Amino acid sequence: MRMKGLTRPANQSTSFCPETQAGTPTAAIQARAAALLVLALSIGGCGLLQPELRGPAAVPLDWPEGVSATPETIVLPIERAESQIRIRVDPAGPLARLGHSHVIGGAVLEGHVLLGEALEHSQVDLELEVAALEVDRPDWRAEAGLEPDLDPEAVAGTRANMLGPRVLDANGFPRIALRSTALRHDADGWRIEARIRLQDRIHALELPLQLRLEGERLIASGEFETRHAELGLAPFSAAGGALRVADPIRIRFRIAAVVRADDVAIIRKLITPITGRP
Numbered sequence: 001m002r003m004k005g006l007t008r009p010a011n012q013s014t015s016f017c018p019e020t021q022a023g024t025p026t027a028a029i030q031a032r033a034a035a036l037l038v039l040a041l042s043i044g045g046c047g048l049l050q051p052e053l054r055g056p057a058a059v060p061l062d063w064p065e066g067v068s069a070t071p072e073t074i075v076l077p078i079e080r081a082e083s084q085i086r087i088r089v090d091p092a093g094p095l096a097r098l099g100h101s102h103v104i105g106g107a108v109l110e111g112h113v114l115l116g117e118a119l120e121h122s123q124v125d126l127e128l129e130v131a132a133l134e135v136d137r138p139d140w141r142a143e144a145g146l147e148p149d150l151d152p153e154a155v156a157g158t159r160a161n162m163l164g165p166r167v168l169d170a171n172g173f174p175r176i177a178l179r180s181t182a183l184r185h186d187a188d189g190w191r192i193e194a195r196i197r198l199q200d201r202i203h204a205l206e207l208p209l210q211l212r213l214e215g216e217r218l219i220a221s222g223e224f225e226t227r228h229a230e231l232g233l234a235p236f237s238a239a240g241g242a243l244r245v246a247d248p249i250r251i252r253f254r255i256a257a258v259v260r261a262d263d264v265a266i267i268r269k270l271i272t273p274i275t276g277r278p
Contacts, residue, residue, distance in 0.1 A: 061202040064181045064195055067114050067123040074115040074266065076218060076257035078126065083109040085128075085253045088144060092246035099243060102158065103144050106134040111178075113218070113257045119211075119270050124180040124192065124220075126255070130170040135159040173199045183209075211271045213259070218267055221254045 069075060084107055091099030111126040136155045138148040163170040181204075182193040190209040195202050208222045227247045259267055 061195060061204060063197060063202055064179050066125065066179070067116075069114060072117055074263050076113040076115065076259060078109060078111045078113070079217065079256045079258050080110050081107055082217065082256035083107060083254060085109065086140065086144075086251070088250045090246045090248075091243065093239075093242045093244045095239060095243040096246075100150070101144070101146055102136055103140040103146065104133060104135050104162070105140070106132055108132045109255060115267065115270070119190075120183050120185075122180075122183055124178070124183075124194070126178040128176040128178075130168050130174055130176060131163060133159070133162070133168075135162065169199065207253075213264065213268055213271070214256075216259045216261060216264060218257045218259050218271075219254065220257070221252075223250075223252045225250050 067073075084105060086103060086105040088101060088103050090096075090101040108129045109126055110129070111124070113122065113124050115122045135158050136150055141150075142148040162168055165172065177197040178194050180192050180194045184191055184193075188208070190211055191206055192209050193204070193206050195204055205226075208224050210221050212219050212221075225248050227249065
């Protein structure tokens with residue numbers, strides 16, 4: 001989060017971000033918490049500090065087995081250029097005005113969808129390319145109702161720190177993976193249960209989902225809010241909590257899967273009885 005209205009020596013930054021001088025409080029927890037979410041799915045803001053685990057150690061989770069394709073299975077590749085994720089993290093506390101929000105994401109998702117005879121028997125496999133993540137693009141910030149233009153040097157520093165070894169470690173762990181374990185429907189619509197692999201840890205999450213056909217693409221989209229505590233993380237705070245990272249993390253995603261012309265009618269039948277529309 002960027003500090004405003006402060007004087008500084010010529011060789012130091014005013015940003016409450018990774019490009020600040022050594023020893024300055026930072027907010028790495030933004031990047032680590034957001035990174036746990038794919039869809040999510042990965043991402044946060046600035047800082048040099050590592051996230052702190054809260055409460056007892058979580059029970060280790062196994063990576064789910066992949067579904068084997070059969071002659072009846074329809075394989076839909078993810079179209080990366082048409083698939084997007086946005087993650088927003090905000091400052092909080094009495095001194096929140098000294099910081100700014102971050103919007104991070106991009107067209108960074110690849111993978112495929114295996115459709116069974118029923119959607120409940122399907123599986124989603126996604127990978128996120130960490131090094132391709134972008135930070136605080138002016139059009140994203142404007143769309144989110146934020147000041148669109150930030151200091152380019154500060155934005156570049158935030159991104160460099162986010163991808164560095166203290167946060168996402170894009171060189172050591174270039175991919176974040178997500179694999180679904182269940183797809184179910186309730187009164188509020190579709191929900192997907194999944195596991196996400198971030199570096200050497202596996203976490204469980206559940207996402208709301210809307211499904212629709214757009215020409216020869218199956219679109220899965222959703223928007224939801226989660227909290228650091230739900231991920232076993234404690235938001236970074238400074239000055240006795242006067243300046244801290246807000247606990248809520250807001251996520252939006254849109255995933256486009258390519259549908260062969262011969263399969264459009266089949267998929268329309270799969271989703272129309274539930275959604276009420278093709």
